[in-house]
């Protein structure tokens with residue numbers, strides 16, 4: 001599944017290289033994938049989460065897609081827009097941090113059982129550094145889920161997500177997970193019919 005050749009630097013550039021704080025200054029209270037795709041993700045979380053899990057929703061906004069009925073411990077959110085994070089009813093705590101300026105997560109090691117990154121991995125210019133830090137903040141039996149689809153903010157997504165076909169985008173992210181030290185990397189396709197696709201990469205700490 002991995003891309004063996006080094007990926008050209010240019011594929012990590014963006015049309016808009018201005019500070020991300022500018023682009024995310026105003027809140028966007030919108031859904032970034034179709035309702036059926038959100039429902040498929042919530043359904044997947046019913047398998048992926050265990051009651052009491054401490055969860056980090058990384059690159060979070062006002063909606064975390066978590067199943068209502070599963071009692072969770074901490075649900076931390078990290079994103080770029082304070083108003084979106086304040087409005088997210090599932091978060092127990094949140095903070096704003098630009099992962100493209102500071103890829104190291106500000107949580108103690110082994111803080112979480114699950115880390116979710118939903119339809120956002122394409123905005124990271126140094127995904128391996130972020131994923132290495134994700135691995136650090138996961139507990140020993142912890143796991144990460146990276147949910148991908150095909151919509152994006154074109155000026156802010158790295159070129160790889162605009163130039164490469166879907167299978168190679170998934171392979172690219174799988175390679176990042178591997179180099180960040182993750183194990184048992186699995187691809188799961190939960191795309192609903194007639195809705196935005198849902199491509200999941202799940203990996204164990």
Ligand SMILES: C[S@@+](CC[C@H](N)C(=O)[O-])C[C@H]1O[C@@H](n2cnc3c(N)ncnc32)[C@H](O)[C@@H]1O
Nearest residue numbers: 020032059060061079080098099100118120123
């Ligand atoms: C398409 S939205 C997805 C939001 C949410 N995960 C969801 O499922 O609806 C992209 C998210 O990535 C976050 N993001 C983009 N660039 C970021 C950066 N440099 N550092 C941290 N978060 C970032 C934004 O705050 C935004 O919430």
